[in-house]
Amino acid sequence: MSDFLESRQRALSDWTDKAIDAGWLHAQARDELAAVVVANPGDLFEIGQRPLVAGLFGGTGVGKSTLLNRLAREPVARASAERPTSRDITVYVHRSVNVDRLPEELPLARMRTSLHQRAEYRNVLWVDMPDFDSIESSHRELVDLWLPHLDVVLYVVSPDRYRDDRGWRLLLEHGNRHAWLFVFNHWDRGHPEQIDDFRQLLRSAGLDDPMIFRCDNAETGRDDDFAELENTLQSLAETSLIESLDRHGVFQRLDSLHAVSVPWVRPLEHTGEAGLALWEEHWRGSTANLDAESRWKIPAIALRHAPHRQSLLSRWWPRRLPGVPNIALPGADETTSAPAATTSPDASTLIDAAALQRVDESIERFGYRLAEETGLPHAAVRRHLAPLSTSLPGELERLAALELNAALAAPGSRWQRLLHRMLSLLALLLPLAALTWVAVRVIAAFNAGADDPNAYLGSNFAVNGVLMILLAWLIPTFLAWRARPSLERAAALGLEQGLKAATDRVDVTVRAALADMSTEAAELASEYRALWDGRSEPDGGDVPERLKRLLMRQTLGSPVHATG
Template identity: 40%
Template sequence: MPDALAPLLSRAATWFDRAAAAGWIDAANRARLDAVEHATPADLFHEPGSRPLVVAFFGGTGVGKSSLLNRVAGQALARTGVERPTSREVTVYLHEAVRLAELPTHLPVERTQVVRHSAARWRDVAWLDAPDVDSVEQDNRALALAWLAHVDLVCYVVSPERYRDDAGWRVLRRRQHRHGWLFVMNRSDEGDPTQADDFARILREAGFERPALVSTCCVEPAPDSARDEFNRLVETVDALRSARGVEALERVGLRARLADLHAALRAAMLPLGGDADWQRLDIAAARAAGQAVETILAGTEYALRGVAARFATGDSGPLARLSKTIGGLRTAAPADAPTGHPAVVDAALVGELWDDWSQAKVAACADAIEIETRKLGLAAAPVRRAIEQHAGRVGDEVRSAVHDGLRAALARPGTALTRGLRRVTGFLMAFLPALALLWVAYAAVRGFYAAAHGGAAFLGGAFAVHSVLLVVIAWAVPWLTDRLLRPSLEAAALRGLRGGLRVGLDGARDALLAGVAGARAEAAELRRECERLAADVSAAREAPPALDVAPFVAPASTAAAH
C-alpha cells in the first residue's frame, strides 16, 4: 500500500469506528470505506520500494493474450488456444532476481504460475497473462478482476471481430481511471486497417483523449509490416519501467483510491448535517417542545384544581368568611390547618399531576423531533438517544418542581400587599385593645378620685358595660379585618401548583433542547474531524506525478460517468 494511503485509511477507520459507535453512520457508510481498494502492485513484492513495473495482458477469450506474452519472452511460456491452462490461472513472467512476497489471500497460489527469466531487459518489469475477463466461469473472471488491483499498466487486448461489443471491456471500463492503459488490437492482420481507427474513436468516447493504441499480429513468425506494432508495445513498456514511470503509474492507482476514500468521507458527513440543517432542527424542536408544554399545562389544569381543593376550608371568599365568622365562627382558622405538612403535600401530589398521559405527550414530542431529524437527512439515533436521556426524568423533575412551588406558595400565601396589611391588623389586634384598656383604667381612676372627694357619684354599671364594649370593639375591628384579609389556601395552593408545573415543564423543555444541542455539538466535532481528513485526502490527490502518463490514463470524472 502506498505510503500516502495507509495513514489516511487508518485515520478514516478510526473516525468511522467512532462515528458508528455513536450512531451517526450506518453499515452502508462503513461499507463505502471497506470498499476502498487496499490492494496495490507493491503488495506482490518483498521490497516494494524497488519493485518492478507490473504489466498485465487482459482481454476476452481468444484475442491472443498468451501469444503476446510468448512474443515478449521470445519463447512459448503459455499454450495458446481456446482451452488452455492460462484460461484458469495467472502466468507471471518475472526476473529471477525479484523476490515475490507472500501472495494475498485473494490471489490463490494454486492458480498462479510463476515463470522466471534472466533477461536483463525485463529486469524491472513483471509481465502477467490473466484469465479471460469475459469467461462464462465466474471463478475465472473473479480471478482476473482480483489481480487487476495489483497491476500498474493494463495491456487490454482485443481482436478485430470483438472490439465493438466486448463484455470484458464493459467490466474493465469501471476501472479505467485506476491504471495506466495500453490498448492492443491483436490479430490486426485478420481485419481491416480502419477497425483500429474505429476502436480509437470508441476509446475517445469512453474518456481516453489520446488513447495509446498499437496493432499487432498473432502469426508466428510475425510479418514485417506496418500493421504489426509489437515493437511499439515493448518500447512503450520500456519507457515506463523506470522508477519514475513506476511511481507515476502507482500514483494513478493511488489517486483513484484516494478519490474513493474522499467520496466515502463525504457520504459519511451527510448524516452529520450542516449548520443550516441543525438550525432548522433547533426551530422544529423548540416548536414541538413548546407545544408539548402548553398541551400538558392545559391538560393538567383539572388535576391541579382537584389537588388545590384539598386545601380548602369550606369558605369560598371574604364575604362568605365574614358571614360565617359573624354567624358563629363555625370553621377553624385556615392558618391553623396543618396543610403544609410534607406528608399532606406528598399525598396530594403522588400520581395525580404526572400520569401516563403526560409522559405520552413527552414521548410524542420526542417522536416529532426524531421525524424532523429524519426529514432533514440527519442521523436520528444519536438525537433520539440524547432526548431520551432527559425524557425519562421529566416526571420526577416536574414533581420536584411542583413540590417546591406548592411549599413556597403555602409558606407565603396571598400577595405582598395582603401580607403587609395583615401585619398591621395583627399589631392593631393587640394595640387597640390595650389602648382601650388604658383609657378605661384612666377613666375609672379619675371617676373614683372625683367621687372620693365628693365631687361626683361613683362609676356605675353603665360605665362597666361601655368599657367592655369599647375593648371588644377595639379588638374585634382589626380581628375581623384580618379575617377578611386572610388568603385562601386553596387559591395559594393552586397558584403554587401552576407555577411549579410551569417551572418544571420549562426546565424539562430546556433539558430536551439541551439534548438536541449536545447532539449538534457532537455532530459538529465529528464533521470538523472528517473535513480535516477529507482535506488531507484532497491534498494527497493533488500531488503531481513524477512522469507524464496522461496518454495512458482516463480522467477520473469521465470514468465515473461510465
C-alpha cells in the same frame, strides 16, 4: 506508498467504528468500507524498487497468451484454439525480481511463474490472465483478484470482440485505477475503420488520445505496431514513471475510500441550527397542549393545598401565616426535608405522572422528527435524548414543588400581607385600649363613690362599656380576617409558576442535549476531515506527459480533495 494507504485505511476504519458506536453511522458502513478495493501493485513487492506490473486483460480467445509468448519470444503461456485456454495466471518475470510477498488473497495454486533473464524486461512483470468473460466463474474471480494489482492494463481486443459489453463495463469501473494500453489483436483480420471506431469508443470513456497497438500475432506479414508496443512498455518501466503510477494508484484508492465515506459525514455537519429550530417549534406545540391539559386541574389542586378558612375567632395574631403546608421535595433527604408532606408530590403539583409521561413522549416524538426531517441518524439522536427520561422527571417534580412551597410561604402581595398584620395588631390593641378606658372609669367612679353614692356607674355604662370593647375587637378582627391573603390563590399561582418552571427546564435541558449532540457530531466531522489532511492528488501538471495519455480524463484533477 501502499503503507500510507494502509494507515489511512486503518484510520478511516477506526473512525468508522467510533461513529457506528456513537450511533452516527449504520453498521453496514463497516461492510461498505471493507468492500472498497485498496489492493494495489505495491502489495506484491517489498518497499523500494519494484517492476512495472503489466497485465494482459481481455475476452476469451482474443490472443492474450499468444501476445505474451510473442513478447517473451518463448512459449511461456499456453495458447490455443481451445476455449477458454488459460485457466490460471501466468507471471513472466525477471529472475532478479522477488515475488515472494504475494498478498494472502491471491491463490498461489492458480499461478504459474516463468522466470527469464532478458535485460529489456528486467523492470516489467507480465501477468497473463484468464478471460474475463469466461463461462468459468473462477476465471472471472481470478481476474477480479489480480486486476487491482496491475499498474498498466493491456486491454486486448480482436476485430469481432472490441465492442464487448463486459469488457467495457470493467474498463469504466476500473478505468481510473490503472494506466491503459490497448492491443487490437488479430490485426490480420482487422479493418482500419474498426480502429477508428474503437478509438471513438475509448474517447467517450474518458481517454482523449488512447494508445492502440495493432498486432498480427499470426505474423502474416501485415504491418503492425508490435515493436512500438514493446518500446512503449519498456519506456514505461522507468523507475520514476513507476513511482508516478504507484502514487496515482494510491490516490485513486484513497479517492475510492473517500467517495464511499464522504456521504456519511454530511449529516454530521450543521446538526445544530436545524435541530434547535425544530425543537423550538415542536416544544411550542407541546407546551400549549400540556398547558391546556393541566390548567383545569389548578382549582382542585389549589383547594387541596389551602386549609379550610379558620373561624374568625380562632387566631388573631399568627406568628406564621396559617396552614402553609410544606410540600416534600422529591429527592430531598428524608431526615433533613421539610415537615412531612400533606399530600404526595405527585398529586400536589401539576407535574404529575401523566404530565411527566407527556413530556417524555414529546421528547421521544421530537427525536423521531429530528431524524426524519434533518436526516440525522436516529440512534445518535436517541443516545443524546434518551437519558433525559430518567434525569428529568425528578428534577421537574422538584422544581414544581419548590415553586408551590415558595408561593404558599408568602401568599398575596407584600402590601396585602402588611395590611393583614396591622389589622391583626389593631384587633389586639383596640379592645385592650377600650378595656383600659373602661377600667379607668370604673376605678375612678369607685373612688368617687365613697363620698358621693351618685358617682357609682350605672347599668347604662356597663352595657355601653361592654359594647365598646366588643366593637373595638370585632371591627379590626373582621377587617383582618377579610384582608388575610388567600392560600388558595397563592397555591394556584404557585402551581402555574411550577408548571412554567418545569417546561422551561425541559426546554433548557433539551437544548443542552442538542448542543452536546452537535458538538459531538462536529468533532467527528472534523476528525474525519483531519484523516484526509495533507492528501492531494497529483494534478495534471504532476503526472508525467507520457502517462497522461494512458490515464482516464476524470482521474486528472479529480474532485477528491475538493470535498475532503
